[in-house]
Amino acid sequence: MTTHELLQNFLNLHKDEKDAKFAVVSSGGTAVPLEKNCVRFIDNFSNGTRGAISAEKFLEKGYLVIFFYRHNSLQPYSHRFNDLFFQLVPGENGTFTAPDCPTLTDFIQRHRKYASRMVLIPFSTFHDYMNDLEHICREISFLKRRLCLYLAAAVSDFYIEHEKLPEHKIASNGAGLDLKLTIAPKVIRGIVKNVVPDAFIVSFKLETNPELLVKKATRALEEYGHQVVVANMLKTRKRRVTFITPSSDPLPIDLDSPEFKDRPDVEIEEVVVEKIEQLHSKYCVNK
């Protein structure tokens, strides 16, 4: 099915839920091909864990979820059991047990409970991502403030324009390879301004240099005019993030702070989605 068909089926299935909030969760990295017949590509470090867990939390908060993810990256619920083949023990009559996965039944049941409230739309390249995200947003712009865009995908900042790509696999019988990459258009800019100006939009900023993090996240917010940047560092991203919003001071969330001493197993995405849901609810009321 095309992106259009997947989306229309999903919207049609839920057309009577006039007050439902929707989250578009983008997840995984975008590939930038180096050849038209693509053998090589530039990729971004991202398994899609953040997007996959976040989508679960949106579902559990009552959202309808459009999960827009890199083909073959992690998916909600299933990502917790990546080596199932090695865990299953064949028993009688074609049955299996999974003694080392005590939560497996629970997560299969959660997935079943929410499966019809989520549509999975895959992308691979930066071009797919850019075109299909805009397409999705156009088709759901009627949701206005009920829509939350949660842009957790690791989108390339650079790309090579299609007409400049060589046709075939680059030969290695030369002196080396000079790649000239162009700055990629910021997909979010046009979407905020022209496509879903009423939506509640959350972007993510990943850095490795702590000195630049808050500064760059704040600048992103000013540039695109959206609602929240979630800033995080590559090495600490599973324990600590900082919310940057236009009207408040930066708000750090740190799972190692006393605030979370009663929730030792909480995943940071759960806390992030809790905060986003609160902010989005306020935003819906203030229309």
Add this chain to the structure above:
Amino acid sequence: MTTHELLQNFLNLHKDEKDAKFAVVSSGGTAVPLEKNCVRFIDNFSNGTRGAISAEKFLEKGYLVIFFYRHNSLQPYSHRFNDLFFQLVPGENGTFTAPDCPTLTDFIQRHRKYASRMVLIPFSTFHDYMNDLEHICREISFLKRRLCLYLAAAVSDFYIEHEKLPEHKIASNGAGLDLKLTIAPKVIRGIVKNVVPDAFIVSFKLETNPELLVKKATRALEEYGHQVVVANMLKTRKRRVTFITPSSDPLPIDLDSPEFKDRPDVEIEEVVVEKIEQLHSKYCVNK
């Protein structure tokens, strides 16, 4: 465990099998980091299907297998069931069934049968691949002609030397990005000449341009002085390959030719490994 420990445990476990043939199967693509704190990297198109199926076939032919694979790429047997989470149906008493996977029990049992005859050694970057493959070969060079190196990994032809990498994630606030890549050293060259000169060595050549394929494959064989190049095209690689050897004409294997009309479900890796096993057996006799 380190590569060294994994390998030594495996060799120790099988030290009494004085006549056993060993296959080192390399599989998956190598990542070339663009930053020291790696967020971005150049990757090669490869899921590792060819390596994973080939390793199964070597095991079934009696080989001891060192499966040297890109971290998170496909593994023997399990790769056939990538969406198991969505296939399992919870039943009574913590059991599951998988009604849409009729071959699951069979493949779990095959995996169990052969698990102790295979060691899995992961790599991620081009540097890991280069260093660890040489390390593995040094430790098993005593096998001499009993060793088959089956180099199915998609190894980068280009890389950026570590000292030239920027420390942090490349900023995108400039005019674009010029990447200067150096031709990567051909790992196979040093290994053939200096490390395992007696081994039976099979390399793979993937191209997208049919006019260059046999020519480039033949040149690779002349340059490195090894035994077989398996040449294949990106688009037809699951149905057709060509064996290039020093002493015979190119030998095409085409699953759509009359030769295979009685084996409609055969996987091309099975046929490739059958041929390699025959050639390797002859090579072992001619010592």
